[in-house]
Each structure stands twice: as structure tokens, then as C-alpha cells.
Amino acid sequence: MQSDADHDALVAWLMQQHGLSRDQAEGAAHAPLPEGYGRLGVTATTRILAALEAHVIPYSAAVATCGWHHSDERTGEVLDALPYYGQILDRHVIPGSYDEADDDVTRYGRIINPTVHIGLNQLRRLVNRIIHVYGKPDEIVVELARGDCQVADRGF
Structure with a gap:
């Protein structure tokens, strides 16, 4: 999924x-790729696969051996409230329409699992309410249980 800025840059390019018209460029930018296409090109995929085949390591470590970071797109921007999760987790949701006139779910996409979708939205509403009432917290600790495993995520 592209950010608005990435989309605008693609259309302009x-x-x-x-030499495409704006309508043609918008159509091309929104065109779905056939099955079997991914986010990475052949060069990046080949390098990452070689690292994975050479060592028993997680994907993130394989990407790091290539000199990249698998997901660090932090800008340092501090927001006043948490936005819809699909806007932030764009690489983990079913792509949306990217149309500014649509609601957030339609525009940015969503996670397929309805329980996770609802849970993330409820968490966002709770955190935004906490921010509204008490101001921005220094830290939020979320503990989730799945089966007999507990996960603690420090920092939001």
C-alpha cells in the first residue's frame, strides 16, 4: 500500500x-498486479533469499545482512492521536481504494481477521480517549494472551 505522497509521486512520474494523462496515470497507479507479484523486485528478493538459505535466521535479520531494514519507516513525527491502523500498517492490510472521499477502512484497507480488526480499532479508540482526557502518556504497555503465551509490547 502506498502513502498519499508515494501515490502522488508515482502519478506524477x-x-x-x-506521457500519460492524469486519468491514465491514476488508472495505472491503481491497477492490481496479477498473482505472483510482490513488493520487492528480483534483485532484492534474490539477495534476501540467499541470506535466508545461508543461515537459519528471521526475515528481518536476512534483510539486515543486505544492508536494509525490513520495516523501519519511522519519521520521528509525534502525532496528537493514533490514526486508523490501516494508514500505519499499510504493508499488512488488504489494500484499499486510496480515495480520499472514502472512509478509513475503504481508503486504507484492513486486516482480514475480524477479531484483530475490531481489537485494533478499539485499542485506538481507548488510547485516543486516554490522550484526550489525560494527555499523552510516556508509555503504554499492552499485554495480549493467545493460548498459553503472553506477549508484552512496550511503547506505543
């Missing part, structure tokens, strides 16, 4: 480099 398609218009400038390939």
Missing part, C-alpha cells in the same frame, strides 16, 4: 516519464 507516470505522467512525466511516459
